[in-house]
Amino acid sequence: EPEVTQTPSHQVTQMGQEVILRCVPISNHLYFYWYRQILGQKVEFLVSFYNNEISEKSEIFDDQFSVERPDGSNFTLKIRSTKLEDSAMYFCASDSSYSNQPQHFGDGTRLSIL
Amino acid sequence: SQQGEEDPQALSIQEGENATMNCSYKTSINNLQWYRQNSGRGLVHLILIRSNEREKHSGRLRVTLDTSKKSSSLLITASRAADTASYFCATVGTGNQFYFGTGTSLTVIP
Numbered sequence: 001e002p003e004v005t006q007t008p009s010h011q012v013t014q015m016g017q018e019v020i021l022r023c024v025p026i027s028n029h030l031y032f033y034w035y036r037q038i039l040g041q042k043v044e045f046l047v048s049f050y051n052n053e054i055s056e057k058s059e060i061f062d063d064q065f066s067v068e069r070p071d072g073s074n075f076t077l078k079i080r081s082t083k084l085e086d087s088a089m090y091f092c093a094s095d096s097s098y099s100n101q102p103q104h105f106g107d108g109t110r111l112s113i114l
Numbered sequence: 115s116q117q118g119e120e121d122p123q124a125l126s127i128q129e130g131e132n133a134t135m136n137c138s139y140k141t142s143i144n145n146l147q148w149y150r151q152n153s154g155r156g157l158v159h160l161i162l163i164r165s166n167e168r169e170k171h172s173g174r175l176r177v178t179l180d181t182s183k184k185s186s187s188l189l190i191t192a193s194r195a196a197d198t199a200s201y202f203c204a205t206v207g208t209g210n211q212f213y214f215g216t217g218t219s220l221t222v223i224p
Contacts (some may be wrong), residue, residue, distance in 0.1 A: 004156075033211065041159065043202065043207050045211040056211050061205035091156055093212075103212060 006092050013082055014114055021077045021109045023092030028079035031101060032075045033093040036060065043091065044071065074102065079111075087113045118186075118203040118215035126221040132192040135218040135223070137203030144206050146179060148188050151200045151217070160201075161189075182208075195224045 005024045013019045025032050034046040048055040049067055057081045075094075079086055089110050093103040118139045126132050137146070145164045149157040163170045163179045165184065170177045176189040190197055200219050204212040 035212070035214075036162040042216050043212075045213065048211055058211070093157075100149060100162065100164060102162055104159070105149075105156035107154075107156040 004059050004092055004094055004104050004106035006090075006109050008109060009107070009110070010110045012112045012114060014085055014106070016081050019079050019082055019111065021092075021111070023075045023077075023106055024073055025075055025092065025094030026096075026104055027073070029094035031055075031097070032067075032069070033094050034077045035091040035093065037089040037091065037108075046060075046077070048091075049072050068097070080106045082111075084113050089113060090102075118205050118213065120201070120215040120218045122218060123216065124219045124221075126223065127157055127193055128223055129193060129224050130134075131193055133193050133220055133222070135188045135198070135201050135220070137186045137188070137215055139186075139203075139205045139213075139215075139219055140184065140204075141183075146186050147202060147204045147206070147212070148175075148186075149202045149214075150204065153199075157202065190220075193222045195222050196204060198222045 007022045032049040035043050037043045045058050047057045047061045064080045068076050089108040091105050091108045093105045095101045095103045118137045120137050143165055145162055147162045156176045159174045162204050163177050164196045179186045180215040198221050200217040202214045202217045204214050
Protein backbone atom coordinates (compact mmCIF):
# COMPACT_ATOMS: atom_id res chain seq x y z
CA GLU A 1 0.00 0.00 0.00
CA PRO A 2 1.41 3.46 -0.87
CA GLU A 3 2.77 5.42 2.05
CA VAL A 4 3.62 8.98 2.96
CA THR A 5 7.31 9.11 3.78
CA GLN A 6 9.07 11.74 5.85
CA THR A 7 12.75 12.52 6.29
CA PRO A 8 14.63 12.79 8.48
CA SER A 9 13.03 10.83 11.29
CA HIS A 10 14.86 12.98 13.85
CA GLN A 11 16.38 16.42 13.36
CA VAL A 12 18.44 18.21 15.99
CA THR A 13 19.06 21.90 15.33
CA GLN A 14 20.49 24.86 17.21
CA MET A 15 18.04 27.63 18.09
CA GLY A 16 17.98 30.30 15.40
CA GLN A 17 18.96 27.93 12.61
CA GLU A 18 16.82 27.15 9.61
CA VAL A 19 15.42 23.67 9.22
CA ILE A 20 13.71 21.94 6.30
CA LEU A 21 11.49 18.93 6.87
CA ARG A 22 10.77 16.77 3.87
CA CYS A 23 7.79 14.68 2.86
CA VAL A 24 6.92 12.56 -0.14
CA PRO A 25 3.12 12.31 -0.32
CA ILE A 26 1.29 9.46 -2.01
CA SER A 27 1.83 9.94 -5.72
CA ASN A 28 -1.74 10.47 -6.96
CA HIS A 29 -2.77 12.66 -4.05
CA LEU A 30 -3.51 16.32 -4.62
CA TYR A 31 -3.92 17.79 -1.14
CA PHE A 32 -1.06 18.07 1.32
CA TYR A 33 -0.91 19.01 4.97
CA TRP A 34 1.49 19.64 7.81
CA TYR A 35 0.57 19.03 11.45
CA ARG A 36 2.52 19.45 14.67
CA GLN A 37 2.35 17.49 17.92
CA ILE A 38 4.16 18.87 20.92
CA LEU A 39 5.06 16.09 23.34
CA GLY A 40 2.00 14.99 25.29
CA GLN A 41 -0.34 17.41 23.50
CA LYS A 42 -2.85 17.37 20.66
CA VAL A 43 -2.02 17.04 17.01
CA GLU A 44 -2.40 20.59 15.65
CA PHE A 45 -3.08 21.66 12.09
CA LEU A 46 -0.45 23.94 10.53
CA VAL A 47 -1.19 24.30 6.82
CA SER A 48 -2.91 22.76 3.82
CA PHE A 49 -1.62 23.00 0.28
CA TYR A 50 -3.27 22.44 -3.08
CA ASN A 51 -2.41 23.34 -6.65
CA ASN A 52 0.92 24.83 -5.59
CA GLU A 53 -0.50 27.24 -3.10
CA ILE A 54 -1.58 27.37 0.53
CA SER A 55 -5.28 26.64 1.00
CA GLU A 56 -5.57 27.19 4.72
CA LYS A 57 -3.19 27.93 7.57
CA SER A 58 -3.53 28.10 11.30
CA GLU A 59 -2.39 30.79 13.72
CA ILE A 60 0.67 28.67 14.46
CA PHE A 61 1.83 28.98 10.84
CA ASP A 62 3.39 32.44 11.10
CA ASP A 63 6.02 34.15 8.95
CA GLN A 64 8.72 31.81 10.24
CA PHE A 65 7.08 28.92 8.39
CA SER A 66 6.85 28.25 4.68
CA VAL A 67 5.90 25.29 2.50
CA GLU A 68 6.94 24.33 -0.96
CA ARG A 69 6.46 21.59 -3.51
CA PRO A 70 9.70 22.09 -5.40
CA ASP A 71 9.73 19.19 -7.81
CA GLY A 72 6.32 17.57 -8.07
CA SER A 73 7.07 14.84 -5.56
CA ASN A 74 8.53 16.41 -2.43
CA PHE A 75 6.54 18.63 -0.08
CA THR A 76 8.68 20.59 2.35
CA LEU A 77 8.15 22.59 5.52
CA LYS A 78 10.77 25.24 6.28
CA ILE A 79 11.18 26.94 9.62
CA ARG A 80 13.39 29.98 9.08
CA SER A 81 14.69 30.78 12.56
CA THR A 82 13.88 28.00 14.96
CA LYS A 83 12.82 28.59 18.55
CA LEU A 84 12.87 26.25 21.50
CA GLU A 85 9.08 25.99 21.35
CA ASP A 86 9.27 24.60 17.81
CA SER A 87 10.44 21.29 19.30
CA ALA A 88 7.72 18.80 18.36
CA MET A 89 6.79 15.95 16.06
CA TYR A 90 5.87 17.24 12.62
CA PHE A 91 3.53 15.10 10.54
CA CYS A 92 2.91 15.35 6.84
CA ALA A 93 -0.37 14.07 5.39
CA SER A 94 -1.99 13.80 1.99
CA ASP A 95 -5.31 12.88 0.49
CA SER A 96 -6.84 12.49 -2.93
CA SER A 97 -9.85 14.76 -2.76
CA TYR A 98 -11.22 17.66 -0.83
CA SER A 99 -13.76 16.26 1.57
CA ASN A 100 -15.04 13.08 3.17
CA GLN A 101 -11.74 11.31 2.66
CA PRO A 102 -9.21 10.01 5.17
CA GLN A 103 -5.85 11.67 5.28
CA HIS A 104 -2.77 9.48 5.08
CA PHE A 105 -0.05 10.39 7.54
CA GLY A 106 3.68 9.84 7.54
CA ASP A 107 5.52 8.63 10.64
CA GLY A 108 6.68 12.13 11.41
CA THR A 109 9.93 14.00 11.99
CA ARG A 110 10.94 14.62 15.57
CA LEU A 111 12.44 18.12 15.68
CA SER A 112 14.57 18.95 18.69
CA ILE A 113 15.74 22.54 19.11
CA LEU A 114 18.73 23.05 21.41
CA SER B 115 -12.63 25.86 18.72
CA GLN B 116 -13.87 22.87 16.74
CA GLN B 117 -11.48 20.47 18.40
CA GLY B 118 -12.81 17.18 19.64
CA GLU B 119 -12.30 16.07 23.17
CA GLU B 120 -12.02 12.39 23.98
CA ASP B 121 -12.76 10.65 27.20
CA PRO B 122 -11.54 8.84 29.07
CA GLN B 123 -7.97 10.11 28.79
CA ALA B 124 -6.70 6.65 29.64
CA LEU B 125 -8.28 3.22 29.60
CA SER B 126 -6.83 -0.10 30.73
CA ILE B 127 -8.64 -3.36 30.00
CA GLN B 128 -8.00 -7.09 29.82
CA GLU B 129 -7.56 -8.77 26.47
CA GLY B 130 -10.93 -9.94 25.16
CA GLU B 131 -12.89 -7.14 26.78
CA ASN B 132 -14.55 -4.32 24.86
CA ALA B 133 -13.18 -0.77 24.89
CA THR B 134 -15.35 2.29 24.45
CA MET B 135 -14.02 5.78 23.83
CA ASN B 136 -16.07 8.93 23.48
CA CYS B 137 -15.53 12.15 21.57
CA SER B 138 -17.33 15.46 21.87
CA TYR B 139 -16.99 18.44 19.55
CA LYS B 140 -18.31 21.95 19.34
CA THR B 141 -19.36 22.99 15.85
CA SER B 142 -21.15 21.44 12.87
CA ILE B 143 -19.19 18.91 10.86
CA ASN B 144 -19.12 17.25 7.47
CA ASN B 145 -17.65 14.09 8.86
CA LEU B 146 -15.81 12.74 11.87
CA GLN B 147 -12.90 10.36 11.67
CA TRP B 148 -11.11 8.14 14.16
CA TYR B 149 -7.36 7.56 14.05
CA ARG B 150 -4.93 5.37 15.97
CA GLN B 151 -1.40 6.33 16.90
CA ASN B 152 1.12 3.80 18.09
CA SER B 153 3.93 5.20 20.19
CA GLY B 154 6.39 7.15 18.06
CA ARG B 155 4.46 6.57 14.85
CA GLY B 156 2.10 8.52 12.61
CA LEU B 157 -1.64 8.45 12.73
CA VAL B 158 -3.45 5.61 11.02
CA HIS B 159 -6.98 6.12 9.74
CA LEU B 160 -9.52 3.73 11.24
CA ILE B 161 -12.98 4.80 10.18
CA LEU B 162 -14.91 7.78 8.79
CA ILE B 163 -18.52 8.55 9.57
CA ARG B 164 -20.43 11.20 7.65
CA SER B 165 -22.72 13.68 9.34
CA ASN B 166 -25.82 11.99 7.90
CA GLU B 167 -24.79 8.57 9.26
CA ARG B 168 -25.55 7.34 12.76
CA GLU B 169 -23.54 4.15 12.98
CA LYS B 170 -20.78 2.46 11.05
CA HIS B 171 -18.92 -0.83 11.41
CA SER B 172 -15.51 -1.96 10.26
CA GLY B 173 -14.32 -5.34 11.52
CA ARG B 174 -14.12 -5.13 15.32
CA LEU B 175 -14.76 -1.39 15.26
CA ARG B 176 -18.15 0.25 15.72
CA VAL B 177 -18.57 4.00 15.54
CA THR B 178 -21.67 5.99 16.41
CA LEU B 179 -22.41 9.63 15.75
CA ASP B 180 -25.02 11.79 17.42
CA THR B 181 -24.97 15.19 15.76
CA SER B 182 -27.65 16.56 18.09
CA LYS B 183 -25.33 15.92 21.05
CA LYS B 184 -22.19 16.63 19.02
CA SER B 185 -20.66 13.37 20.16
CA SER B 186 -19.26 10.15 18.78
CA SER B 187 -18.13 6.89 20.28
CA LEU B 188 -15.66 4.25 19.16
CA LEU B 189 -16.17 0.69 20.36
CA ILE B 190 -13.44 -1.91 19.92
CA THR B 191 -14.80 -5.38 20.56
CA ALA B 192 -12.79 -8.40 21.70
CA SER B 193 -9.69 -6.30 22.28
CA ARG B 194 -6.19 -7.61 21.65
CA ALA B 195 -2.82 -6.58 23.03
CA ALA B 196 -2.03 -5.15 19.58
CA ASP B 197 -4.86 -2.64 20.03
CA THR B 198 -2.73 -0.84 22.63
CA ALA B 199 -2.34 2.70 21.24
CA SER B 200 -3.72 6.21 21.48
CA TYR B 201 -7.01 6.86 19.71
CA PHE B 202 -8.03 10.25 18.38
CA CYS B 203 -11.18 11.63 16.89
CA ALA B 204 -10.83 14.27 14.22
CA THR B 205 -13.42 16.70 12.99
CA VAL B 206 -13.00 18.28 9.60
CA GLY B 207 -13.05 22.03 9.19
CA THR B 208 -14.09 24.11 6.23
CA GLY B 209 -10.58 24.08 4.76
CA ASN B 210 -10.36 20.32 5.13
CA GLN B 211 -7.96 20.76 8.02
CA PHE B 212 -8.40 18.22 10.77
CA TYR B 213 -8.99 19.17 14.37
CA PHE B 214 -7.80 16.40 16.66
CA GLY B 215 -8.80 15.78 20.22
CA THR B 216 -6.46 15.03 23.10
CA GLY B 217 -6.83 11.30 22.58
CA THR B 218 -7.56 8.25 24.67
CA SER B 219 -4.61 6.10 25.64
CA LEU B 220 -5.74 2.46 25.53
CA THR B 221 -3.76 -0.31 27.20
CA VAL B 222 -4.87 -3.89 26.58
CA ILE B 223 -3.36 -6.28 29.10
CA PRO B 224 -2.63 -9.77 27.74
